[in-house]
Amino acid sequence: MTSPEPSAAGRYPAGCAAFPHRDLTGLAGLAPWEILFLLDEAEQWVELNRQPHKRVDRLAGLTIINAFFENSTRTLLSFEIAGKRLGADVVNMHAAQSSVKKGETLIDTAMTLNAMHADAIVIRHQSSGAVRLIADKVDCPVLNAGDGQHEHPTQGLLDALTIRHAKGPEFAGLRVTICGDILHSRVARSNIHCLTTLGAEVRVCAPPALMPAEIEALKVKPFHDFDAALKGADVVMMLRLQQERMSGQFIPSPREYRHLYGLSLDRLAKARPDALVMHPGPMNRGVEIDSNVADLAGRSAITTQVEMGVAIRMACLDVLTRKARGVEGWA
Ligand code: CP
Numbered sequence: 001m002t003s004p005e006p007s008a009a010g011r012y013p014a015g016c017a018a019f020p021h022r023d024l025t026g027l028a029g030l031a032p033w034e035i036l037f038l039l040d041e042a043e044q045w046v047e048l049n050r051q052p053h054k055r056v057d058r059l060a061g062l063t064i065i066n067a068f069f070e071n072s073t074r075t076l077l078s079f080e081i082a083g084k085r086l087g088a089d090v091v092n093m094h095a096a097q098s099s100v101k102k103g104e105t106l107i108d109t110a111m112t113l114n115a116m117h118a119d120a121i122v123i124r125h126q127s128s129g130a131v132r133l134i135a136d137k138v139d140c141p142v143l144n145a146g147d148g149q150h151e152h153p154t155q156g157l158l159d160a161l162t163i164r165h166a167k168g169p170e171f172a173g174l175r176v177t178i179c180g181d182i183l184h185s186r187v188a189r190s191n192i193h194c195l196t197t198l199g200a201e202v203r204v205c206a207p208p209a210l211m212p213a214e215i216e217a218l219k220v221k222p223f224h225d226f227d228a229a230l231k232g233a234d235v236v237m238m239l240r241l242q243q244e245r246m247s248g249q250f251i252p253s254p255r256e257y258r259h260l261y262g263l264s265l266d267r268l269a270k271a272r273p274d275a276l277v278m279h280p281g282p283m284n285r286g287v288e289i290d291s292n293v294a295d296l297a298g299r300s301a302i303t304t305q306v307e308m309g310v311a312i313r314m315a316c317l318d319v320l321t322r323k324a325r326g327v328e329g330w331a
Contacts, residue, residue, distance in 0.1 A: 012037045015329025019319050023135045023142045026151035027193040035194055038315050039161050045311035046161075049085070058318060059088035062119040062325075067109070068145065069095040069125045074281055074306055075145045075154070079122045082313035088119070106130060107137060114138040120321055123147070128186075141320035143313075149184050149245060155280055156190030158312040160198065162305045163235055166276050172199035177229045177271070179205040179261060180239025180288050181250075183212050187280045188239060192218050205229035207261065209250045210241075226261050233271040237278040238263050238289045254287050263289045268299075276301050 012018040012033035019034050027035065048054055064083040068076050076092065083090035093113070095101070100109060106125070110133075113121055120141045123131045128148030135142035146152040160171070167174060176195055182188045182204050195202050196219045204215060205223040215222050223229035230236065241251065251257045268275065277293055277300045285291045294300055322330035 011040070016323065022320070022323070023144075024153050024316055024320060025132050025135055025142065025144045025147075027153045027156045027190050027197070028151065030193070030197060032197050032199070035157065035160065035197060038157055038312070038319065039164060041315035041319055042157075042161055042308070042311040045082075045085075045314040046165075046308065049307070049310055049314075054085050055087060056085070057087040059083065059086040059119075059321060059325075062088040062321060063117065064088045064090045064120045064122065064317065065093060065113050065116070065118040066090065066122045066145070067093040067095075067113060067124075069100065069106075069123070069130075070146070072124055072145070074309060075124060075152075078306070078309040079143075079145060079154075079313050079317075081310050082317055085310070086314055086317060088317070106133065110134040110137045114140070119324060120317060140324070143316055143320065146186055149186055149189070151190045151193075152186040152280075153190050154309070154312055154316060155187050156194035157316070158305055158308040159187075159191055159237070159278060159280070160194050161308040161312055162278065162301050163195075163200075163276065165304065165308070166301055167234060170199075171195065174200040174234045175203065175232055176200050176235040176237060177203045177205060177223075177233040178237045178239065179226055179229060179263070181210045181241045182206040182215070182239070183210045183250075184242035184245040185239050189218075191237065192220055196220065203229045203233070205261070207251060207257070226267065227270050230267060230270040230275075233275050235276045235278060236263060236268065236271050237280075238283075239280070240282065240284050240288055254284075258287050262287060263293050265290065265292055265296075268293055268296075275299070278302065278305060280305065 018037040066079050080090050118140050122143045122145050124145035125147050128150035131144040131147040144153055178188050192202055202220040204220045205226050279302050
């Protein structure tokens with residue numbers, strides 16, 4: 001795998017103009033340099049995370065609250081690790097063990113977290129738009145850890161960083177095929193916004209029932225034939241069927257779905273010979289991806305995605321708290 005170019009001066013404006021937002025609720029509408037700035041910021045944390053001693057004191061004295069109203073393994077743990085490696089005090093609120101279960105509203109929960117003087121709040125919620133709602137009610141930066149079908153911005157960023165580590169710094173000219181349950185996928189939306197903004201060609205592939213009606217507006221090429229969508233792909237990103245967001249029958253059966261839309265070794269051969277295999281997790285092995293593809297050495301970047309997730313979340317926490325910390329050029 002090739003290494004990305006080092007951070008290039010002049011790629012983005014100086015100081016807070018490089019990322020002039022208090023919150024990270026989505027990647028839609030971000031400028032290319034804002035995304036590149038976060039990717040470049042993450043590189044130092046990729047290096048740190050590979051050292052035996054992984055802790056710095058950049059966010060010492062700050063309190064970060066991870067408020068998760070939906071289950072998570074990768075996102076919750078990596079935000080927790082990211083905050084701790086930066087020296088912050090990190091507190092996790094799991095909705096299942098909170099007063100949400102007693103009927104407390106989202107807004108009242110947000111006001112409660114705000115009254116505890118959190119310096120950043122990370123939120124995952126099952127409803128699209130819930131994170132923006134909370135961000136408008138609190139006084140500190142809010143980071144979206146996934147809201148309904150809307151966006152999962154740090155996933156989009158970590159996926160872009162993973163692609164850059166494997167394919168080099170230029171996104172223009174890269175062909176990325178995203179296949180699966182596009183309709184219900186916040187990962188697909190954030191990746192589409194991120195990768196098209198950076199200049200990649202994005203193809204999306206799904207059965208007709210799992211393709212959003214408004215997909216053409218997102219500057220992607222839609223496919224229902226997976227073999228056609230794979231032709232010439234540099235990156236193949238597989239998504240799971242999001243049963244928890246489905247009401248009713250969207251596919252005839254998992255077996256038929258695998259036959260038409262599952263990534264097997266035979267199917268992968270239709271992409272470029274060096275095509276990168278990605279999956280945000282959690283995977284349903286044997287449905288959208290075969291085990292021998294998910295674990296294919298030199299081609300599967302699935303564990304690299306997890307590694308990049310910690311670095312990206314460190315970069316986002318650092319950048320979004322710079323104003324409050326009085327960092328020169330950001331205060
Ligand atoms: N990719 C992702 O968001 O995984 P988790 O649901 O485990 O956080």
